[in-house]
Amino acid sequence: MKKEVGLWIDHRQAVIVTFVDRVEEIKRIVSGIEKYVAHPGITHRAHDDTTEVRRDRQDRRFDDYLSKYYAEVIAWIRDADSILIIGPGEAKGELQKQLEGQALNDRIVSVETSDRMTEGQVAAKVREYFQG
Numbered sequence: 408m409k410k411e412v413g414l415w416i417d418h419r420q421a422v423i424v425t426f427v428d429r430v431e432e433i434k435r436i437v438s439g440i441e442k443y444v445a446h447p448g449i450t451h452r453a454h455d456d457t458t459e460v461r462r463d464r465q466d467r468r469f470d471d472y473l474s475k476y477y478a479e480v481i482a483w484i485r486d487a488d489s490i491l492i493i494g495p496g497e498a499k500g501e502l503q504k505q506l507e508g509q510a511l512n513d514r515i516v517s518v519e520t521s522d523r524m525t526e527g528q529v530a531a532k533v534r535e536y537f538q539g
Contacts, residue, residue, distance in 0.1 A: 412484045413491035413533030415524050416498045418473065421480045422526050424533040425487070431534070433526055434483055438476040477505045485511065491536050492518045493529070 414423040423434045480502060484490055490506070492499045492515065499518055506512050517536070524532070 410487045411489045411537040412487035415529040416494045418498050422529045424530045489516045490514045493521045
């Protein structure tokens with residue numbers, strides 16, 4: 408059984424379309440990043456830290472948050488034979504680097520830039536890519 412996966416990803420969510428023997432499955436993973444940005448948990452009192460230290464802490468927390476999100480996405484696509492990555496911004500490249508770090512880069516067939524897409528549009532694009 409050949410497993411082909413295509414996904415559209417940004418920092419907020421990933422829409423994963425999986426094909427195994429022409430059977431299609433769609434999974435959505437939400438990062439929850441809005442909660443992080445709205446409630447970073449960092450004090451803003453002037454006497455606690457300098458602005459630079461606060462930003463460094465926030466950046467580290469953001470990076471940690473994204474790492475957990477990418478780990479969840481990778482858990483869903485790890486066993487794919489072929490992976491198509493689509494997305495509008497930095498997230499697609501960041502995910503690609505995460506996959507390379509786990510020696511899964513040989514499964515990446517293409518990385519493409521695309522604006523926001525609905526689940527149906529993602530499924531259609533992935534279907535067209537893998538099934539012609």
